[in-house]
Amino acid sequence: MDKVKLIRDDGLRTDGRKADELRPLKIEANVLHRADGSAYVEWGYNKVLAAVYGPRETHPRYAQKMDRGIVQCRYNMAPFSVSERRRPGPDRRSIEISKVTAEAFDRAVLTEKFPRASVDIYIEVLEANAGTRCAGIIAAAVAMADAGIPMRDMVAACAAGKVAGKIVVDLDKEEDNLGQADVPIAIMPRTGEILLLQMDGHLTATEFEQVLDMATEACKRIGAIQREALLNRYSTKPDAVKEGVATLDRTASPDGGDGNGK
Ligand code: UDP
Numbered sequence: 001m002d003k004v005k006l007i008r009d010d011g012l013r014t015d016g017r018k019a020d021e022l023r024p025l026k027i028e029a030n031v032l033h034r035a036d037g038s039a040y041v042e043w044g045y046n047k048v049l050a051a052v053y054g055p056r057e058t059h060p061r062y063a064q065k066m067d068r069g070i071v072q073c074r075y076n077m078a079p080f081s082v083s084e085r086r087r088p089g090p091d092r093r094s095i096e097i098s099k100v101t102a103e104a105f106d107r108a109v110l111t112e113k114f115p116r117a118s119v120d121i122y123i124e125v126l127e128a129n130a131g132t133r134c135a136g137i138i139a140a141a142v143a144m145a146d147a148g149i150p151m152r153d154m155v156a157a158c159a160a161g162k163v164a165g166k167i168v169v170d171l172d173k174e175e176d177n178l179g180q181a182d183v184p185i186a187i188m189p190r191t192g193e194i195l196l197l198q199m200d201g202h203l204t205a206t207e208f209e210q211v212l213d214m215a216t217e218a219c220k221r222i223g224a225i226q227r228e229a230l231l232n233r234y235s236t237k238p239d240a241v242k243e244g245v246a247t248l249d250r251t252a253s254p255d256g257g258d259g260n261g262k
Contacts, residue, residue, distance in 0.1 A: 004178055006164040013175065019168045022158070022218055023131075027138065027229035029146045035122075037147025039229070041139040044172055045129035047081075050139035052147040055117035069114035073102035073121040075136055081128045097133045098123075104137060104157075104186045104195035110150040119149055130176035134158050137186050137196070142226050146233070153188035155195060156223040160185075160215035162203060167210045169218045183208070185215045189223030192216060 006014060017023070023044030032038035035051035042048075058064040063072070075097040079086045090098075101121065109119060121143070123136035134157035141155035160169045163179035171182050181201030187194050203211060 004174065006175055006178060007166050013163070013168060015172060017168075019166060020214060020217070022170045022221065023172065025138075025222065025225055027142055027225055029142050029229045029233040035143070035147070037143040037145070037149070039139045039142035039146060041135050041142075043131060043135045043138070044170075045127060046125070046132055046135045047127040048132060048135040048139050049124045049126060050136060050143040051122045051124075052119065052140065052143040052149065053122075054119040054147070054149070055114035056120070058116060058118040063118070064116050067112070067115055069109075069111040069117045069119065071102050071105040071109055071111065071119050071121065073098045073105070073123065073140070075101060075123040075125070075133070077125040077128060077132070081125045097136070100196050100198065101133065101137055101140065104155060105140065105144065107193075107195050108141075108151045108153065108155050108188060109144070110152065113150050119144070119147075128173075130171055130173040130182075131159055131184070134184050134186070138222060138226060142229055145226075145230055153190045154223045154226050155186055156189050156219040156226060157184065157186035157196065158215050158218040158222055159183055160211040160218065161201065162207060162211070167207060167214060169214045181207075181211070183211045183215060185212070185219065187216060187219045189220045 012018060026042040028040045030038055031040045032051055035053060037052040039050050055069055058070060063070060075094050077086055077094060079088050105121065121140045123140055125132045137155060137157035144151060158170055159182055161171050161179055161182040163175045171179055176182055181203045183199045185194060186196035
């Protein structure tokens with residue numbers, strides 16, 4: 001098999017992106033009637049849904065904290081989300097992603113405002129093409145805001161890494177598989193405070209700084225898109241929703257409610 005050229009002769013990546021260019025990102029807030037908050041994200045070929053419930057009674061009870069609330073998360077990949085069918089149910093990877101996602105939100109949410117209760121995040125990956133933990137965090141953050149959960153700031157996430165010796169942002173599946181390093185981060189865009197940082201592969205200290213800068217800058221752009229998704233949902237009439245953002249008809253709710261689920 002021919003070796004895949006991750007950086008083309010013209011300096012662009014296999015999908016034609018520049019080093020600092022994100023895959024197309026589309027976010028829609030409030031897509032589920034029964035959840036307290038929800039969001040749907042399409043990012044390149046990733047399709048991810050997030051639902052948020054709470055603050056509500058903590059299950060399991062032993063996880064309850066008397067002086068503050070907690071954030072729990074379940075990240076799940078659908079069996080049909082990847083080219084080779086995934087065995088349904090939790091595996092080591094999804095348990096890890098659930099844990100780091102809950103920890104990231106635990107730092108952003110004002111948990112002291114709801115002692116003993118929990119906020120539960122469910123992330124369902126419908127299609128995966130690398131970057132799903134970041135896509136899940138992006139969707140979950142919009143769903144949290146949609147649910148009215150008090151947070152210190154929006155939470156944005158993006159990876160940067162190294163492919164064919166070049167520092168690039170938002171790696172796709174091919175780059176993730178064949179590249180040299182992948183560093184997903186989650187931050188609060190206003191302060192730049194890091195809520196999640198993981199690393200797969202090897203980088204020099206200088207490269208690591210470059211990767212961190214590139215991912216941070218991308219998170220700030222993503223934070224603006226997240227805010228826009230919320231504004232699109234709540235501050236305009238459906239016919240004024242900006243071009244390029246999918247709209248669903250929510251005039252009729254299965255519960256006979258106002259279509260907003262609230
Ligand atoms: N993947 C897969 N099967 C799995 C887990 C992952 O095909 O059981 C693919 C999927 O496209 C995923 C990518 O590998 O997005 C990269 O996975 P990684 O663990 O790096 O997490 P992600 O980049 O999605 O956060």
